[in-house]
Amino acid sequence: MRRSNDDAASEPGGDLLPDAADHARQYASVRRAHETELIEDYVELIGDLLAAEGEARAVDIARRMGVRQATVTKMVGRLSELGLVKSLPYRSIFLTDQGQAVAERSRKRHVVVLQFLRAIGVSDATARIDAEGLEHHVSDETLEVMRRFIADLQ
Amino acid sequence: MRRSNDDAASEPGGDLLPDAADHARQYASVRRAHETELIEDYVELIGDLLAAEGEARAVDIARRMGVRQATVTKMVGRLSELGLVKSLPYRSIFLTDQGQAVAERSRKRHVVVLQFLRAIGVSDATARIDAEGLEHHVSDETLEVMRRFIADLQ
DNA sequence: CGAAAAACTTAGCTAATGCTAATCTCTTTA
DNA sequence: TAAAGAGATTAGCATTAGCTAAGTTTTTCG
Ligand SMILES: [Mn+2]
Ligand SMILES: [Mn+2]
Ligand SMILES: [Mn+2]
Ligand SMILES: [Mn+2]
Numbered sequence: 503m504r505r506s507n508d509d510a511a512s513e514p515g516g517d518l519l520p521d522a523a524d525h526a527r528q529y530a531s532v533r534r535a536h537e538t539e540l541i542e543d544y545v546e547l548i549g550d551l552l553a554a555e556g557e558a559r560a561v562d563i564a565r566r567m568g569v570r571q572a573t574v575t576k577m578v579g580r581l582s583e584l585g586l587v588k589s590l591p592y593r594s595i596f597l598t599d600q601g602q603a604v605a606e607r608s609r610k611r612h613v614v615v616l617q618f619l620r621a622i623g624v625s626d627a628t629a630r631i632d633a634e635g636l637e638h639h640v641s642d643e644t645l646e647v648m649r650r651f652i653a654d655l656q
Numbered sequence: 657m658r659r660s661n662d663d664a665a666s667e668p669g670g671d672l673l674p675d676a677a678d679h680a681r682q683y684a685s686v687r688r689a690h691e692t693e694l695i696e697d698y699v700e701l702i703g704d705l706l707a708a709e710g711e712a713r714a715v716d717i718a719r720r721m722g723v724r725q726a727t728v729t730k731m732v733g734r735l736s737e738l739g740l741v742k743s744l745p746y747r748s749i750f751l752t753d754q755g756q757a758v759a760e761r762s763r764k765r766h767v768v769v770l771q772f773l774r775a776i777g778v779s780d781a782t783a784r785i786d787a788e789g790l791e792h793h794v795s796d797e798t799l800e801v802m803r804r805f806i807a808d809l810q
Numbered sequence: 811c812g813a814a815a816a817a818c819t820t821a822g823c824t825a826a827t828g829c830t831a832a833t834c835t836c837t838t839t840a
Numbered sequence: 841t842a843a844a845g846a847g848a849t850t851a852g853c854a855t856t857a858g859c860t861a862a863g864t865t866t867t868t869c870g
Contacts, residue, residue: 517767518704519720520784526722528788529697533828535789536690540857543683550672561817566673568680573858575819580856592818592865613671619798622805628797630674634682635689635793643782644773651776687858694827715847727828729849734826746835746848812870819864826856834849840842 532639539638542608543567544577545586548595549605557594611645612637618648621655686793693792696762697721698731699740702749703759711748765799766791772802775809 519525547566551558560574567574578595581587586601597605615637619629640648673679701720705712714728721728732749735741740755751759769791773783794802 517770518763519708522716522719524781524784525720528785529720530722531785532697532789537856543686554673559817560819562676565676566679566683568684569857570859571818572820572860576857609672616671623801624798627678628795630678631682631685632793632795632798635686636790639786639789639793641782641786644778644786647777691826713847714849723827724829725848726830726850730827813868814870815866815868817864817866820862822860822862824857824859826858827854828856829854830852832849832851834847836845836847838843838845840844 535638540577541581541584541586542604542638543634544581545597545601545604546608546612548587549597549602549609552597558596559594563595608637611640614645614648614652615640617652621652689792694731695735695738695740696758696792697788698735699751699755699758700762700766702741703751703756703763706751712750713748717749762791765794768799768802768806769794771806775806 520528544563544567547563548558551562551566555562560571560578563578564571564574578587578589581601582589585598586604587595588598589595612633616629616633619633619636620626624632674682698717698721701717702712705716705720709716714725714732717732718725718728732741732743735755736743739752740758741749742752742755743749766787770783770787773787773790774780778786
């Protein structure tokens with residue numbers, strides 16, 4: 503029944519072990535982000551390819567994601583079931599309205615995170631790599647802080 | 657053979673679609689982070705529990721992680737195979753030297769990210785949530801920038 | 811046109827991470 | 841000290857995300 507030091511959050515420097523329920527919510531939040539992360543990356547990439555090339559082919563998605571075509575086919579099937587994507591066999595992939603919305607939102611967030619990293623002095627190459635992972639774990643509140651930070655620099 | 661606009665990276669505001677190989681490396685980097693992410697969180701949590709309570713029991717890990725005990729048992733088995741943890745059936749879990757090192761490194765990084773978020777104006781509650789996910793995608797370079805940012809504020 | 815090449819799909823496999831239900835072991839307490 | 845309760849484990853299932861190998865369809869080109 504070991505119950506001793508709790509409320510580590512209130513201790514000076516007690517940044518570890520917050521209240522157990524809150525702690526669990528933190529991890530749950532991360533798990534939730536992981537569920538949508540890949541979906542967002544695929545949809546965002548498809549949107550970028552559509553904007554840049556006019557079409558999004560599985561080969562190109564595979565090359566950019568660094569995965570096999572079979573993996574892309576399977577993922578596109580999932581995106582289709584989720585109503586984010588419209589695709590016919592052996593044809594280019596397109597975004598539904600819902601997919602467009604997701605792509606737009608992801609793209610904006612990605613750009614803010616990338617610009618923020620550069621703004622605080624991270625090199626472009628590193629900023630790009632880090633942004634690709636960080637973007638999915640940035641809350642609206644933090645995103646807004648980043649946006650302000652960038653704006654204040656002008 | 658649609659080959660048209662490349663080197664988006666060099667365009668003004670071209671923050672989308674970098675060189676394909678680089679782009680693939682970005683995603684690969686994220687995938688790599690995801691492989692170690694959970695491991696780091698478990699090991700870090702076990703370290704924190706050992707420090708705070710003297711022992712790390714599966715119940716407590718389960719409660720804090722917000723998962724079932726069966727999930728913890730399985731994960732501890734994996735950590736054990738990885739040589740990060742030492743455990744006997746029905747007994748507390750301990751860290752190996754290697755595990756200690758991982759825990760230490762993770763803890764330090766986590767704290768820097770948390771303090772950085774607070775430093776730029778994110779609320780404590782949000783900073784805690786975001787840090788739990790962000791920490792795993794922060795490169796050494798970015799971490800150093802964050803550290804300097806915090807230090808310069810004193 | 812008709813082959814060869816490229817693109818795409820399908821089937822079947824693996825690993826990671828979660829779950830529930832059932833069981834086992836240990837600890838507490840009446 | 842024996843039952844009850846708490847903690848831990850095991851077995852079996854589902855989902856996600858990747859892979860290879862084998863086939864299909866479409867496109868390119870001699
Ligand atoms: Mn992105
Ligand atoms: Mn991403
Ligand atoms: Mn952590
Ligand atoms: Mn974490």
